[in-house]
Amino acid sequence: MTRPVPILLVLIALALPLSLLAGRVWLDFAETPNAAIILGELRLPRSLLALVIGAGLGAAGAAMQGYLRNPLADPGLFGIAPMAALGAVASFWFGYSASAWLLPLFALVGAGAGMALLALIAGRTGGIALFTLAGLMIASLAGTLTSLAISMAPNAFAMSEIVTWLMGALTDRSWREVWIAAPLTAAGIGCLLMTGRGLDALTLGDAAARSMGMRPGIVQAWLIAGVGLTVGSGVAVAGIVGFVGLIVPHLVRPFTDRRPSQLILPSALAGALLVLVADSTVRILPLVTELRLGIALSLIGAPFFLWLLLRMRRGLA
Amino acid sequence: MIALAATQLTIGTRLRGVDAAFAPGRITAICGPNGAGKSTLLAALAGLLPPDSGQVLLSGEDVTTMHPRSRARAIGYLPQDGEVAWDVAVRSLVALGRMPHGDTAAEPVERTIATLDLETLAGRPISKLSGGEKARALLARVLAGEPQWLLADEPFAALDIGHQLTLxxxxRRIADxxxxxxxxxxxxxxAMNHADEVIVLDKGRLAASGSPAEALSAPIIEQVWGVTATWIGEPSGRALVTR
Known part of the structure; x- marks a missing residue:
């Protein structure tokens, strides 16, 4: 058990009940009408979904940064999230999004295609440079196709639906989304934990890692499966929620011994906490329409990224 | 006896039919001009580069087809770049060396830390070490795996003379x-003063091998490096004077 894990578990245990009460209407069981229904059918699944998605993104970010030995890596950059989004956009385009299961299914198929492409192009050698370039190209292609779908949307309603969905949110999610995302994310985090020892070895560079018995192809396969399942299922139920995978490992790293293997589980918990708190905050902000979670996290994440770059520049100077 | 040997090793144009044999308990230096294939030979000996032809045998077994973990237990490889991507503490870094054994046994880790005089630095992050201390910590990582072979690519690059002699x-103690x-x-x-054997490579081919005095004789230095030079001083402390 790593040091930050108990602290994060306590923080989640404190934040979860607060998040269940927080919202446009603060739940008061004595006075709020239908409080039990609001809690059981709206707040609880939404909060659990926030925990699930945050956990997946945090763990994927930690593993990705460990694999690429780069603190600026984000799981969204490497093709799988944009491919999942493309899948979801396709379901809107063809008008299937009204069916509750088809939208996440399309997104998962998109994520699966992204994983397969990445494995096909980069998998044979297990090389990191090829993996990065392949991921960036897949992300670029998926982004272009998504833009194409938006520009050629069959009607204005579909276009608006796509654009809104891409912003990422947990509004009006139900137990169905929890049942889709939770098992896939759990399996994904399991895959990411399997990469731990390999990622530790990679701390010393590719050649040293291989000399220590690390098998690059196997580490990469677990990584692709793990990122695909966590990020893919997250996008499938919530749209694009960026920056969690980038920020969280940074916040957690100083509290670990900085080995990548020791960062995955705490990052999952910290990601869960961050998305839970962020989603609760967007619910209680006094705005006319609810701020989209994806936008809120980008508003926090982008300045954080810039601060990180400035700090790295100072370190290099 | 566990022996490491390369036979007719060819890798692209970097190595062309190199034969070399290494003995346990000895320090062998691989020398040669830039681009001679030294690092390629070392990586191939470590099983990290599959040869186009020829093979590297460790106790009769081809290193490229050995199970990666058993190969890692037998051969410790110290690359030249000294990369440590994350600012881990020295003890965590050294403990990584146990990876081929699938354990984090404290005893070999602490023993190696003591052997390389790293006790006072064990809790310190890598970024807070001097170049010489970092080189020792990286060597300790390899030695914590208790390999039978230590393959090191320019372990003295960027070290001052004091740290060179400490390392x-x-x-020498490890070889003993x-x-x-x-x-x-x-x-x-x-190489002349501290190696037991020397292998000289030139343009991917074996130019000389044997005792330091034989393999690094003035005619061979002139032939391989194109430099006219003379060794001066006592047999155990010779210096190369170029003209």
């Missing part, structure tokens, strides 16, 4: 314990 003392030490060296003086 050399450690390598029976570990075969093979290292790429640019400094011919270090």
């Amino acid at each position: 050399l003392r450690h390598l 314990e029976g570990v075969g030490v093979v290292m790429v060296l640019h400094d011919l003086g270090l």
Whole structure:
């Protein structure tokens, strides 16, 4: 058990009940009408979904940064999230999004295609440079196709639906989304934990890692499966929620011994906490329409990224 | 006896039919001009580069087809770049060396830390070490895996003369314990004075091998490096004077 894990578990245990009460209407069981229904059918699944998605993104970010030995890596950059989004956009385009299961299914198929492409192009050698370039190209292609779908949307309603969905949110999610995302994310985090020892070895560079018995192809396969399942299922139920995978490992790293293997589980918990708190905050902000979670996290994440770059520049100077 | 040998090793144009044999308990230096294939030979000996033809045998077994973990237990490889991507503490870094054994046994880790005089630095992050301390910590990582072979690519690059001699003392002690030490060296003086055997490569081919005095004789230095030079001084402390 790593040091930050108990602290994060306590923080989640404190934040979860607060998040269940927080919202446009603060739940008061004595006075709020239908409080039990609001809690059981709206707040609880939404909060659990926030925990699930945050956990997946945090763990994927930690593993990705460990694999690429780069603190600026984000799981969204490497093709799988944009491919999942493309899948979801396709379901809107063809008008299937009204069916509750088809939208996440399309997104998962998109994520699966992204994983397969990445494995096909980069998998044979297990090389990191090829993996990065392949991921960036897949992300670029998926982004272009998504833009194409938006520009050629069959009607204005579909276009608006796509654009809104891409912003990422947990509004009006139900137990169905929890049942889709939770098992896939759990399996994904399991895959990411399997990469731990390999990622530790990679701390010393590719050649040293291989000399220590690390098998690059196997580490990469677990990584692709793990990122695909966590990020893919997250996008499938919530749209694009960026920056969690980038920020969280940074916040957690100083509290670990900085080995990548020791960062995955705490990052999952910290990601869960961050998305839970962020989603609760967007619910209680006094705005006319609810701020989209994806936008809120980008508003926090982008300045954080810039601060990180400035700090790295100072370190290099 | 566990022996490491390359036979007719060919890798692209970097190595062309190199034969070399290494003995446990000895320090072998691989020397040669830039681009001679020294690092390629070392990586191939470590099983990291599959040869186009020829093979590297460890106790009769081809290193490229050995199970990666059993190969890692037998051969410790210290690359030249000294990369440590994350700012881990020295003890965590050294403990990574246990990976081939699938354990984090404290005893070999602490013993290696003591052997390389790293006790006072064990809790310190890598970024807070001097170049010489970092080189020792990286060597300790390899030795914590208790390999029978230590293959080091220019372990003295970027080290001052004091740290070079400290590291050399450690390598000699390891060799005396029976570990075969093979290292790429640019400094011919270090090779002459501290290696038991020397292999000289030139343009991917074996140019000379044998005792330092034989393999680094003035005619061979002139032939391989194109430099006219003379060794001066006592047999155990010779210096190369170029003209």
